[in-house]
Amino acid sequence: MQNIVLKVTHILNVAYGVENAFLSDFVYKSISILDLPETNILSYFPECFEFIEQAKMKDGVVLVHCNAGVSRAAAIMIGFLMNSEEISFTSAFSLVKNSRPSICPNAGFVKQLRTYQEGKESNKGDKIQELEETTVPELHSSC
Secondary structure (H helix, E strand, O other), rough: OOOOOOOOOEEOOOOOOOOOOOOOOOOEEOOOOOOOOOOOHHHHHHHHHHHHHHHHHHHOOOOOOOOOOOOHHHHHHHHHHHOOOOHHHHHHHHHHHOOOOOOOOHHHHHHHHHHHHHHHHOOOOOOOOOHHHHHHOOOOOOO
């Protein structure tokens, strides 16, 4: 089996108060998002998704980061996968959790992502069956 090495070309910085450190090495997009349950994470989706899609069109690789890599970046990636792959919250959560086991979006973000799914379900069905439905716990404020 051949190893595939992907080099990060773009960084989506959704941290609050974290400067971009390697300006000459990456294409950056910075969006300061507070990691609070009352923060409207969905309002940031269009700008974040556009940056990721533009990078993908250039065969770029995007790193999405926040302060701890647990809540905001995870919520953005879960939302992106729900949107781009037309999958459910549970499927997207499982994919992100498998890539980064420490993820734990705050309770407000989880509620918003579930609401986002409901809005998408009224338009389309899930492309992937809920095979992992029972493996993803009901999320509360701690994972």
